[in-house]
Amino acid sequence: MSTEYPDSRKRRITALPGMLALALTLVPGLALAQDAPELLTQDNANILWTLIAAILVMFMQAGFACVECGFTRAKSAGNIIMKNFLDFGAGQIVFYFLGFGLMFGTGSSLLGLSNFGLSGVADADLPWSYTFWFFQSVFAATAATIVSGGIAERTKFGTYVLVSLVVTGVIYPISGHWAWGSLYGDAGWLESTFSVAFCDFAGSSVVHSVGGWLALAGALVVGPRIGKYDNDGKARAIPGHNIPLAALGVFILWFGWFGFNPGSTTTADSSIGLIAMNTSLAAAAGSLAALAVSWLRFGKPDMSMTMNGSLAGLVGITAPCATVLPGSAILIGLVAGALVVLSIEFIDKVLRIDDPVGAVSVHGVCGAWGTLACGLFNTDGGLFFGGGLAQLGVQVVGVAVFFVWAFGTGLITFTVLKKLMGLRVSEEEERKGLDISEHGSEAYSGFQIFTVE
Known part of the structure; x- marks a missing residue:
């Protein structure tokens, strides 16, 4: 989000330019609008564009649901859908009463x-x-739903209802104020403390890294799924049950990102x-x-890694999408795509943290990369464009601050909820699947689901 948001109430114009003005003179029905100049202001154009963009971002929730559902097992598919509905159902209400004020x-x-x-x-x-x-409310829902992927299936x-409320109502809005407060109210400290303002145009850190680091905290506290690691601590693959559904989700997210970034x-x-x-080039x-990286490392071009690579490119370009050249966007996407493969492997096999959908790597790690990329590739102030280290230094501070805040508050939130009401289902419930144990029904009624642990 631009920290130089123009006050459109001070920029009224009497008519829209170009083809719209011509249409008003040629089409008699439209010509009546000339008697209502208030309908033809920059204000209303801004409202219309922002509303369309918000609707696109809301549709991204369907994409997140499909990706998370497809990358996990059939026996918990309904639970995943319920969590994505919950992020809007409860998240928007708490953001209205609390989160929006804390943020703006x-x-x-x-x-x-x-x-x-x-x-x-x-x-x-x-x-x-x-x-x-x-x-702003659909952005808050995005931050919350990232968390659900990292703690899926167990x-x-x-408890997740409370996690979603805390994320959308408190954790995300407060840190969002630090970088975006001037959009509507007082400037946040990351905007006003340094000689150059922190750059995160659409939320590589504000939205995605916050969600990713919260997912990391949740995955640590809740622990891995049964069967994810053998007795020697070696990671075992737990394949998702519907890769075509996940692919559909990725394409929906790519589509919705044209509301996220341009909006x-x-x-x-x-x-x-x-x-x-820039958004589409980075995703590609x-x-x-x-x-390419998965092909080199695994001997085959991996489907799920390729899909996550698209999302990694989208997350990486979210911060610098308005401040870099198209060639730079391609470089940013290439680094993000390679980084996400290496990060997923490292988190899974070295750190032994069970992240079923790669949420930490896609959103946390690549969100941090995108934030740093502003300090490298921005045409005004980027290191590679003669700007020196000032912008990059602020970006490093921002990345560190968002990690400490989101991971720290995430650890506190998940630990407190674990002690107060329990965080994880029982072993028996996890083996049966969360659809039956948590909701009393199945996503795929009539199909017998067999799971080898």
Whole structure:
């Protein structure tokens, strides 16, 4: 999200340019709109563009659900779908009453202290505020749903409800204020403390790394799935049950990302084309790099790694999508695609942390890479473009801050919930699958699900 968000209320114009103005003169029905100039303002163009982008980002939730469901086992598919519904069902409510104010309210550079439930917003500002709230709420849901993938197939549903509420209501909004507070209220400390502002245009760190590091904390506290590691600690593959479904999810996410990144302008202007181009180029490069690296390492071009490579490229370009050239976007995607393969292997085999969908690597690690990439490739201030170390130094601070905050608060949250109400289902329930044990029904009714542990 741009930290130089223009106050569109001060930039009214009398009519939209170009083809729209011509259409108003040629089509009699549309010409009536000339009597209502308030319909033809930059304000309304911004509202329309931001709303469309928010709808695209909301559709990404379906993509996350498909990816997580496809990469895990059939016996817990329904539980995964329920968690993704929960992220919106409960997450949007708590973000309305609490999270939005903490993230964008006035008060201090550390957290907002106003605008809870949009209270105090002037009537004249409400049309934009409704749209801006909706756009931000779907970002909050994205941060929460990343967590569910890292702790899939062994976590109590009731406990996850509380995790989602804490993430969307407190953890994500407070750190979001540090980098994006000036979009609506007071500037956050990462925006105002240093000689150059922290750069994270659409959320490589604010959204993705926060979600990824929370997933890391959750996976550590809840522990690996039964059968993931043998008695010697050697990792064993637990294949996902529906790779085509996961592939559909990746394509949905790629599609929705054109709302995530270009929509973060929150302004209908000429910059959105470059942002969309950079976004897609990085995704394409990420998929190719992951394909190549997995082919070299495993002897075959791995399907799940290639899909995660696309997502890695998308996450990596999210921070610098508006501030780099297309050639740089390709390089950023290539690094992200290679990095995600190596990171998944390292976390799985060396750290012995069970992350069923690669959430930590895709979102945490590649989100950090994308944030650092701003300091390297930004055309204004990037190290490779003659900008020196100032921007890169701020980016390093930002990466460290978001890791400490998200991983630290994640460890506290998961540990407290584990002690208070339990975090993990019983061994018997896990073996049966969470669909039966947690929800009393099956995602694939009528099919006998056999699982070899």
